[in-house]
Amino acid sequence: MTDSSSTHVFQFRPTPARQRERYAFWLFRAATYTILLCGALIFGQIIFRGASTVFQAKAPFINTQFFTAAPESLFVFEWEGQKRSMGFTEFQEFKAKNPAAAALKAETYAYSSGGIFPCIVGTLLLVVGSMTIALFLGVSAAIYLNEYARDGHFIRFVRLAILNLAGVPSVVFGLFGFGMFVNFFGWGYSLLAGWFTLAFMVLPVVITASEESLKAVPKGFREGSLALGATKWQTIRKNVVPYALPGILTSSILGIARVAGETAPIMFTAAVGIRDKLPWQDLAKPSDFFFQAVMALPYHIYTVSSKIPQNEYTASVQYGTAFVFLALVAGIAMTSILLRNNLRNRHKW
């Protein structure tokens, strides 16, 4: 067998062209896996270093204080010959207990103790509000584009606007939000301003995703319904949207990842560096809820990575926050990608 095949006419013979091909393919392969490696490296670093803040060795294995407390300053001082570090409240108690400590000179690091609970709450509020607005506007627009509109100047114009809106830099959305909502409408730094700014930013994503899902509903569904005498609206309500809805929602999750991950648009519309009260505390009237600034995870990361020094005391909160935020956004994105693949396989009309 070996002897006969070695002289076979169709036997593989290395030629210079094939050799070059192999090298070139390895080059392409290397490019691909370098990208993945870089991505994995960043995830790995943040997760590896952040894990020590987020998890702990003893039950319940999760650092609950980090998730439930508000940020505090960290005080580092020398006490009885050894370095001690504690958060602001703890330090106050410590001073009350040890009168000798009153005159202590301590180095302070802002934000470096406590937790990030208000930031998580703020981010969730921003995401829920802006996605509600964006879904409402986006799905309606997609229904119009896919169900009602006939190709014409108006539709081409709308599509052009959507395409261009998708390319506008996020910081320009921030400027626009500041100029219109914060300044012109006089809402100040507020949840409402942040909601609208973020909603407008993510609108193209939602519209495109919704339109794709609506397109995937077979034409026969509509024709069958119309043939039975249903009106256009009845058809859309009963026979189109329900089948497109899972697709709309899963694709829109990608929009959520975008909304949660952006910093620039909320920097001057909704986010503040530090705020003592939680959003539902001390409201003079219910409408004040919408007109308050909030803390947000991305802005908090910006604050702790640019406004305080990098050292052993600040690293834990920096990496911890980054870890939580990355896990949150990556989790959302992962869900979206998995669900989408799942959906593609399931619905084959």
Add this chain to the structure above:
Amino acid sequence: MDSPRPAAPSHFLANKSRVRILGLTADDAIKVFFGGNALVSIIVLALITIFLFREGIDFFGQNRRNLLTYRQAGLEYVDFIRSQTEDHAALTRYVSDLRLRQLNYLLAEKKLSLADANTALARFDTFADQVGDAITPVRGLVSDLSDQATAIKTKFLVAEDKKVERLQLLAAGKTAEAAAVKIETVDFDAELKPLTGILPAYREASNELRQKLEAALAAAPTVLVPELASRMEKFKKLTHDYIATFPATQNRLETWDHNRPVPWHQAFTGFVFGREWLTASFWQDWYGIVPLLVGSLMVSIVALLIAVPFGVGAAIYINQIATPTEQRFVKPSIEFISAIPSVVLGFFGIAILGQALRALSQVTWLFWVPGFPFTERLNILTAGCLLALLAVPTIFTLAEDALNNVPRAFKEASFALGATRLQTVLKIIVPASLSGIISAVLLGLGRVIGETMVVLLCAGNRIAIPDFTAGLGVVTQPVHTMTGIIAQEMGEVPIGSTHYRALFMVGIVLFFFALAINYVAQRVVQRYRISIG
């Protein structure tokens, strides 16, 4: 036919009576409602334009007043003389550089001890001192004049503020209080007398400077290192050039007139071509976009130079070469990278990548790389690397789409003619999808140039045009960017100030940049699409 048909039960009949709202049936109203929502994206785009211009357009008027004050208060006059001292400072830097080179040579090549080397350079040092000290009288003038001009400017600005205050009081109907506001009118002619009166003294000082420099040059020592002789000659030439500018400076001072109007276009050209962005300064604010624009472009170019080979290479690999299993795994993974929030990437740059790159640059056997070693850990390169990672998923996804759209027949025909897979990929598939790939790269550029957090955290935030004489090493210098400056300064400026408006102008520039990139990307796809016949 004649037997009457039994009437259909009423609930089978469609309800013919339609409610009309504003002359529309319910179905029409619903259609209009949805159409209105489709309109939102147009409205938002229009609103963005309107509000950017609403806040930004006043910049030109305010900047013109800013420039007018600069002239009227005599700051411009002082800056003429100041530029002379600055040019002189450049000369002294050249001399000290020359001394350092000689010292290094003496220490390294001649193996002299430091003390001996310094003694050997004693004659050069007296020469350097002569050159350095020559400027003293002019510098003294400048510092006196600066104080005077600042005083005039402050006086003028206070008076302007008072005027605004009075107008506000009048608007509020408080006439008595308004009358009580004392406004000092600034008589620029009188105020500027002492300033312009300095001219004879300046002439003297400038003459003295020239004589001293010429004397120093005449007595210039020969450099101890023959290789540096050409530098000494260059220095002599530079000094002569410098002296030759004196009459021009004097002429500018003599013909200077604080009443000369500032033309309108100067407020515009000062922004578009201004090489300085200097705010909240005690002397004079400048709003020139060039350093920011150059910073943004440099960072984007570096990012694209890294991202394009990787993104397009990966797209080719996944679309043409990889096995289906690899495809199923790699495609979502690269899409997943785009989910990393930019602020986390920025933090990664500050905390890890910046230090890693700096450590890498200080490895001795890598010194041949241009720009290495560097000391600033946050620079164009750091930001560019991170932005490349942001741009890769965009470029990859779109380029892969473009490759996917190439008809199978192209590939099959190529194989049938005996081409290898590599030949098919490089000579058939890639050229056929080139327009799509180019538009992918352009959209990647749009993504990168509009990115804020990474450049804000990692580009180094030094507002200056990088020194291009460093060649390729320019990428290791810190810069500031258009997006970065908006994010950094927007929170701190008083609303309505010139600075605030300038930031909106930068926003307008960014906005139109993004629109232009989008437009070009679309045109490329439309125009150069291959005909699939």
